[in-house]
Amino acid sequence: MALRREFIKQSALATVGGMLIPNFLKAYEREHLGISQTSNKTLVIVQLSGGNDGLNTIIPFRNDIYYQSRPTIGIAPDKVLKLNDNLGLNPAMDGIRRLYDEGLVSIINNVGYPNPDRSHFRSMDIWHTASESTEYLNTGWIGRYLDNNCEGKCVPYRALEIDDTLSLSMKGEKVKALAVKDPEKLYKQVSREFVNKVSQVTPMGQNENLAYMYKTLAETSSSAEFLHAKSKFYKSQSQYPQGELGQRLKTIAELIVSEMPTNVYYVSISGFDTHFNQLNQQERLLKNYADSMNTFVSDLQKNNKLNEVVIMTFSEFGRRVKQNASVGTDHGTANNVFLIGGNLKRPKVLNEAPDLTNLDEGDLKFSLDFRQIYASLLQDWLDMKGKIVLGKEFESLRLV
Numbered sequence: 001m002a003l004r005r006e007f008i009k010q011s012a013l014a015t016v017g018g019m020l021i022p023n024f025l026k027a028y029e030r031e032h033l034g035i036s037q038t039s040n041k042t043l044v045i046v047q048l049s050g051g052n053d054g055l056n057t058i059i060p061f062r063n064d065i066y067y068q069s070r071p072t073i074g075i076a077p078d079k080v081l082k083l084n085d086n087l088g089l090n091p092a093m094d095g096i097r098r099l100y101d102e103g104l105v106s107i108i109n110n111v112g113y114p115n116p117d118r119s120h121f122r123s124m125d126i127w128h129t130a131s132e133s134t135e136y137l138n139t140g141w142i143g144r145y146l147d148n149n150c151e152g153k154c155v156p157y158r159a160l161e162i163d164d165t166l167s168l169s170m171k172g173e174k175v176k177a178l179a180v181k182d183p184e185k186l187y188k189q190v191s192r193e194f195v196n197k198v199s200q201v202t203p204m205g206q207n208e209n210l211a212y213m214y215k216t217l218a219e220t221s222s223s224a225e226f227l228h229a230k231s232k233f234y235k236s237q238s239q240y241p242q243g244e245l246g247q248r249l250k251t252i253a254e255l256i257v258s259e260m261p262t263n264v265y266y267v268s269i270s271g272f273d274t275h276f277n278q279l280n281q282q283e284r285l286l287k288n289y290a291d292s293m294n295t296f297v298s299d300l301q302k303n304n305k306l307n308e309v310v311i312m313t314f315s316e317f318g319r320r321v322k323q324n325a326s327v328g329t330d331h332g333t334a335n336n337v338f339l340i341g342g343n344l345k346r347p348k349v350l351n352e353a354p355d356l357t358n359l360d361e362g363d364l365k366f367s368l369d370f371r372q373i374y375a376s377l378l379q380d381w382l383d384m385k386g387k388i389v390l391g392k393e394f395e396s397l398r399l400v
Helices: 002-013 022-031 064-069 094-101 120-129 141-147 183-190 193-198 208-231 244-257 278-302 370-380 386-390
Strands: 042-048 058-060 087-089 105-112 159-161 264-269 309-314 335-341
Touching: 042 244, 042 278, 087 094, 094 105, 094 278, 094 335, 105 370, 141 159, 141 264, 141 386, 244 264, 244 278, 264 278, 278 309, 309 370, 335 370, 370 386
Parallel strands: 042 264, 042 309, 159 264
Antiparallel strands: 058 087, 105 335, 309 335
16 A cells, blocks of 8 residues: 555656656556566557448449449549559548558458358457357457466556447456546546545455455556556647547557557447448548548657557448448448558558459458458467467468
């Protein structure tokens, strides 16, 4: 408790030019929490919830079948932000195009899994748990990474979800990540006198549920103090776009630059279920995504952190090839995935464009299992064998 009080005191008083002295924070991590950051590599995961239309994100602008299938919502060739002779970005994504031109973006086409499920909830569970479509798991792939990455004391903020609730992806058997939208707000909530006292109590008896609740509260209280201090270390002056994504990425940038000992950050945005009047809705969402990501990358670049970060963007499925009667698209299957970072081995477009002549009942056929991307990030970025987390071998794509 003495070190804890000293930590709070130093957090408030030991500043140079408005910044916390990092040596004290590192000592606190080692001595009080029993942890050290084994790697300075960070993975940021961005989830586009609802099933983003991949064909209107990465557009096959020379494919006649694309325009025949989408007479109203197809993006005209002269509006596409061309990436190569066959594919281009949605015109709202100039922020991503500029990163692409700098060699900071890999685009992976036709990503999916065998026997695809078109339910939002089931498909997202599959992506979160890295399961087969016939398999039901109650732990997520990042959660299992946390379970196998405990050196010293297992702490929840090895992975942070910038939200009020925690995704299945972030839940392990032994360790669960921490969900926090605003470190300052969380700190104020758990710093109230009653919560602070309860969090320091060791429960008596054999009631496992009660013991778990006390343990969770104690971990949350301790984590909130630590996050609160770290979040005061660096305050970004970059002008992030308005909206949830921009502000959450700003929080992540501040924690990364403050050297928070976190290896995985997770953020999601909704609205991509575009059954009706798709063009305007998707354009608005993609523009906000692209502009927010461009600002985030620039923030990391100017703080010399981009080479330590890889960003993966995915959606639970794509949309059907043909537009529907409501000038939108319905649930589909395979989709594209974006990787962004300063240490990509294979920037640009990674693989072939979708084959619109060979469909599965009107849907794209996947050619690359999403778990190969997970395996690549685990093995080549997070320094953990993919099989330990995924349950079986998946070939690394050597992406980073």
